[in-house]
Amino acid sequence: MEAGGAGEVDHLAGERATAQFDVDHMKVAWAGSRHAVDVADRMARLVASDPVFRKDNRTMLPRKELFKDTLRKAAHAWKRIVELRLTEEEANLLRLYVDQPGYVDLHWGMFVPAIKGQGTEEQQKKWLPLAYKFQIIGCYAQTELGHGSNVQGLETTATFDPKTDEFVMHSPTLTSSKWWPGGLGKASTHAVVYARLITEGKDYGIHGFIVQLRSLEDHSPLPGVTLGDIGGKFGSGAYNSMDNGVLRFDHVRIPRDQMLMRLSQVTKEGKYVHSNVPKQLLYGTMVFVRQTIVADASKALSRATCIAVRYSAMRKQFGPQTGGPETQVLNYKTQQSRLFPLLASAYAFRFVGEWLKWLYTDVTHKLEAKDFSTLQEAHACTAGLKAVTTSATADGIEECRKLCGGHGYLNSSGLPELFATYVPACTYEGDNVVLLLQVARILMKTVSQLASGKQPVGTMAYMGNVQYLMQCKCGVNTAEDWLSPAAIREVFEARALRMAVNCAQNINRAPSQEEGLYELSPDLLEVAVAHIQLIIVTKFIEKVEQDIPGEGVKEQLRNLCNVYALYLVHKHLGDFLSTGCMTARQGALANQQLGKLYAQLRPNAVALVDAFNYTDHYLGSVLGRYDGNVYPALYDEAWKDPLNDSPVPDGYREHLRPLLKQQLKLSRL
Numbered sequence: 001m002e003a004g005g006a007g008e009v010d011h012l013a014g015e016r017a018t019a020q021f022d023v024d025h026m027k028v029a030w031a032g033s034r035h036a037v038d039v040a041d042r043m044a045r046l047v048a049s050d051p052v053f054r055k056d057n058r059t060m061l062p063r064k065e066l067f068k069d070t071l072r073k074a075a076h077a078w079k080r081i082v083e084l085r086l087t088e089e090e091a092n093l094l095r096l097y098v099d100q101p102g103y104v105d106l107h108w109g110m111f112v113p114a115i116k117g118q119g120t121e122e123q124q125k126k127w128l129p130l131a132y133k134f135q136i137i138g139c140y141a142q143t144e145l146g147h148g149s150n151v152q153g154l155e156t157t158a159t160f161d162p163k164t165d166e167f168v169m170h171s172p173t174l175t176s177s178k179w180w181p182g183g184l185g186k187a188s189t190h191a192v193v194y195a196r197l198i199t200e201g202k203d204y205g206i207h208g209f210i211v212q213l214r215s216l217e218d219h220s221p222l223p224g225v226t227l228g229d230i231g232g233k234f235g236s237g238a239y240n241s242m243d244n245g246v247l248r249f250d251h252v253r254i255p256r257d258q259m260l261m262r263l264s265q266v267t268k269e270g271k272y273v274h275s276n277v278p279k280q281l282l283y284g285t286m287v288f289v290r291q292t293i294v295a296d297a298s299k300a301l302s303r304a305t306c307i308a309v310r311y312s313a314m315r316k317q318f319g320p321q322t323g324g325p326e327t328q329v330l331n332y333k334t335q336q337s338r339l340f341p342l343l344a345s346a347y348a349f350r351f352v353g354e355w356l357k358w359l360y361t362d363v364t365h366k367l368e369a370k371d372f373s374t375l376q377e378a379h380a381c382t383a384g385l386k387a388v389t390t391s392a393t394a395d396g397i398e399e400c401r402k403l404c405g406g407h408g409y410l411n412s413s414g415l416p417e418l419f420a421t422y423v424p425a426c427t428y429e430g431d432n433v434v435l436l437l438q439v440a441r442i443l444m445k446t447v448s449q450l451a452s453g454k455q456p457v458g459t460m461a462y463m464g465n466v467q468y469l470m471q472c473k474c475g476v477n478t479a480e481d482w483l484s485p486a487a488i489r490e491v492f493e494a495r496a497l498r499m500a501v502n503c504a505q506n507i508n509r510a511p512s513q514e515e516g517l518y519e520l521s522p523d524l525l526e527v528a529v530a531h532i533q534l535i536i537v538t539k540f541i542e543k544v545e546q547d548i549p550g551e552g553v554k555e556q557l558r559n560l561c562n563v564y565a566l567y568l569v570h571k572h573l574g575d576f577l578s579t580g581c582m583t584a585r586q587g588a589l590a591n592q593q594l595g596k597l598y599a600q601l602r603p604n605a606v607a608l609v610d611a612f613n614y615t616d617h618y619l620g621s622v623l624g625r626y627d628g629n630v631y632p633a634l635y636d637e638a639w640k641d642p643l644n645d646s647p648v649p650d651g652y653r654e655h656l657r658p659l660l661k662q663q664l665k666l667s668r669l
């Protein structure tokens, strides 16, 4: 728990005293409202004080025990949710702070949303109450052994049999085996299965079906269903608590009304009827989850930076040549230039995630009113932001590990497990490269429509300003000029647009559009990244322009926003220079300003991570302890390793003793 209890010493008190802003108000800015801070605080403490939710031994558990521990925690969490009559908001937070990937994530995160989004009202009435009360457990079974990214390439079939009014679910090949779905391996009783719908001899492509997989009596697989876990995954603990599974069907029959029929239907005569809606609505659950993944990126990166900032503030190495106390590693400029952009990114991702949630809700309302005009914008923003934020977060967590030196490599630092748990986010819910190429294709289409005078809208509206942005010159003359939001915004817009136009021109020179898109795909990725970074920077600027209460809070957020933007300028200087958006001198001035911003951020660093309001339990790191009392904790933690159960290790008699005796004999010869 946080410091402040009787007898505790706050080793970071000096750091906290230098903060130039009101931390309590920053907590509100981070969480979104006072209410959000209070609920999160209550739920985090509830979890931290409950021994069942202990997780410090997790990386030492064998897989079977880890999985059982996950089942136990999930059941206990549900018991507490029911006993305490928690609201949906409270229950979600409680699960977040339990912090152990498990089948419940897919049950609530994908199974329920898939039924809500693709089921008819009648189907929702039938299935949702069962799911809400955990009378059934569901997962999302889309990916197969042979195809994940290419959803249209899935092979599982659902063939309609009008004689019995049933679909026959079948896995015709090895590669059609469902492979990866979380919760499928051991826990789920049901799944939303994506399969090719075949009726009247015609293949109508991929559709969703609710399929029961296991008996509700004894949990055994139903006849014709083969089920199992796909095996151990990267890292200790980490995502190994999840039963990612394999599933095969051997002509399994399900009633016709278990096809999710909101978007299209099959009549009992076997006639296929498609409602007058875009077929991409089938991908709605993925769009929903991608949006939540952006919010999760800020959580993961803020955890890692919290650990690295606190540890860097207490850790000392070397000192002045003249003697005197050693230097806190956080005072090294190199440490700051590696760490502070990550801290700024955590804040940037938090605010863009908040905006994306708003966009998603807005699009959902429009879809309900049969307005599909913003579907493309929702797809581009969720796909692109998911890709950029998860890649930056995974890289950022690994950088935080290195920033903690040798101790960062210990499991007790929390960073190896955080990385191993987080890194698949770059792959699941859409491989990041595949998703960025989707964004780039939309950008190319938008560029090609500019000539016809079609005005782009939403986050692509800036592209309509093509005449100006293609020739504008950056007006920065001094390092301070880089503190202007207008200057920052303009160079990011010009960079994104010029890269997109250049790429579109190169594609047009190719023998065909398809060949051009193929040949230039590495450039297309960079075009998409530039566009998405513009969105993140813009949303951060807009956030800072809002009314933000609390002494010094707005100033700190403005600093962080500038750090984020100028760090990107520095990192991608090649883009800005090659597109003529700025001169080399202006690039150097941006870097000069960045150095000044780091110096301003330094006295506030610890308080800025305190504002995340994470308990020591949630952080799960001896290095990131609130009180900064790291060394005794590291020392104590080492003795908990099973290898230290006895002073003489298992295996000594068989493998060490004979060796040592033999060497002794040889030396006597």
Ligand SMILES: CCCCC/C=C/C(=O)SCCNC(=O)CCNC(=O)[C@H](O)C(C)(C)COP(=O)(O)OP(=O)(O)OC[C@H]1O[C@@H](n2cnc3c(N)ncnc32)[C@H](O)[C@@H]1OP(=O)(O)O
Binding pocket: 105, 106, 109, 110, 140, 142, 143, 148, 149, 150, 151, 152, 182, 280, 281, 283, 284, 286, 287, 289, 375, 376, 379, 427, 428, 429, 430, 431, 434, 438, 442
């Ligand atoms: C709780 C968290 C735990 C998470 C656990 C993990 C779960 C999972 O991983 S579930 C499985 C997730 N799988 C994926 O994400 C697969 C990724 N692949 C796809 O999303 C798609 O197959 C694709 C988008 C890469 C390609 O789809 P395809 O049907 O081949 O479409 P085209 O590229 O030909 O595009 C046609 C058209 O449709 C537009 N579009 C594509 N996706 C969407 C969408 N989601 N929403 C709206 N519109 C979409 C695309 O822009 C094209 O538009 P036009 O050019 O105007 O035709």
Ligand SMILES: Cc1cc2nc3c(=O)[nH]c(=O)nc-3n(C[C@H](O)[C@H](O)[C@H](O)COP(=O)(O)OP(=O)(O)OC[C@H]3O[C@@H](n4cnc5c(N)ncnc54)[C@H](O)[C@@H]3O)c2cc1C
Binding pocket: 106, 140, 141, 142, 143, 146, 147, 148, 149, 150, 179, 180, 181, 182, 239, 244, 424, 427, 428, 429, 430, 431, 432, 433, 434, 437
């Ligand atoms: C931890 C985890 C949990 C998961 N949970 C679920 C789940 O609950 N339900 C579910 O259905 N699925 C789940 N998945 C599957 C996941 O959605 C897929 O793995 C993901 O969509 C990527 O697809 P793939 O594995 O087919 O990769 P591939 O597409 O085979 O990717 C391999 C390589 O090919 C590249 N590539 C592919 N296509 C292109 C292209 N068009 N252009 C350029 N490069 C390309 C990729 O960038 C990548 O480098 C999970 C996966 C993981 C790792």
